[in-house]
Amino acid sequence: MASLVLGVSLLCHAALAATQAGAAAVEVQPSPGRFLFWTPAEQRFGYRNMERIFPTRVVSRGTAAVFELPRAKGELAVNFVHHGRPLDTATFMRDTNVEGLLVIDHGRVLLERYGPDLTANERWTSWSVAKSITSTLLGAAIQDGFIHSIEDPVTRYLPELSGSAYDTVTIRQLLTMTSGVRWSEDYRDPCSDVNQFAHLSEHPGHSILDYMAGLQREAPPGTRFVYKTGETDLIGLLVSRVTHKGLADYLSEKIWSRTGMARDAVWALDARGSELSGCCLSMTLEDFGRFGLFFMNGGRAGGQQVLPANWVSEATHWEVRGDTANLGYGFQWWIGVDQTYQALGIFGQALYFDPRHELLVVVLGAWPSASDKERFAERQAFFDAVGKAVSLASPARDFPTPSPLSLP
Secondary structure (H helix, E strand, O other): OOOHHHHHHHHHHHHHHHHHHOOOOOOOOOHHHHHHHHHHHHHHHOOOOOOHHOOOEEEEOOOOOOOOEEOOOOOOEEEEEEEOOOEEHHHOOOOOOOOEEEEEOOOOOEEEEEOOOOOOOOOOEEHHHHHHHHHHHHHHHHHHHOOOOOOOOOHOOOHHOOOOOOOOOEEHHHHHOOEEEEOOOOOOOOOOHHHHHHHOOOOOOHHHHHHOOOEEEOOOOOOOOOHHHHHHHHHHHHHHHHHOOOHHHHHHHHHHHOOOOOOOOOEEEEOOOOOOOOOEEEEEEHHHHHHHHHOOOOOOOOOOOOOOOOHHHOOOOOOEOOOOOOOOOOOOOOEOOOOOOOEEEEEOOOOOOOOOOOEEEEEOOOOOOOOOOHHHHHHHHHHHHHHHHHHHHHHOOOOOOOOOOOOO
């Protein structure tokens, strides 16, 4: 274990030096080793071309017909005031570096726009939005009988963690990131756990399980929330272990091939050929929307219950206070105080759900930094404004048939 820690330490200091040396360079073809520190030009290329930079695995859409998203008449107008500034959709997109925006209400597209660096047929990467999808696959594994209960200890399925800080930690505590294990998710620090962990994924001789087993406990399990990408990787590894399938193949089987996706997705892999469970699942803007509709429909597709009947309500229940704004945390979902919930990714990615209005908003972005309080606040204000605009517009909208949430 000492050699593993030393090796990772050397890697993180090398990454810091490379970041400092390359700060002034303008690159278009990004370096995979610096993906948390890409320049704006690198972001614009990299986020829509992850398969040209990283090893990836295809999430096949299968041969089913594409589910064409129904569209309402006209485009939803969104106008709001934020910090004293009157804003509309176009201004919001410029302010917050949005490349893709999709608003779906009662199963119908009310608004769909693209920025200068994304088209309808191109994929964009998810960053940590993938965490919510990995959690959803765990729900599918429960429905399929591969996992008995989320109250099971993690070591029942990953015995390599026995004797580590993960002894007695349950699957529920992994899902809610309340394991009590010490971790740093500071994206700005090349030597933080999340960045050391990212470097591990590039070296086949280093085991992610070994790294996680070497962490120390700082609080009793179930008592403290600390956001940890590494724990989502444990969830993904657990799902792959019990299903005997890679996450990409299981996602294709359970969701992608059943919901009329427009394109195959691609999922980035680590050096051992396993999907990066906590990030880097790339799909089109509308396919993000199709996944959202599947989830809002309670995890049903093609007339079948893919997830446990109560999974969506449990997964989006406020389990613990999070560390972002006024949001709580569920099963890898961020939970609002007003029944809304979100899947969030760094650099400006979000899937926002308001079940009161059957409302889904997808935002794909390229923020200049991993997190940005001002852009985050403006995006939250936009979500609120969309909810109000939908409430005002709904009585006048023509909805001649029930909302088409039951995907093919």
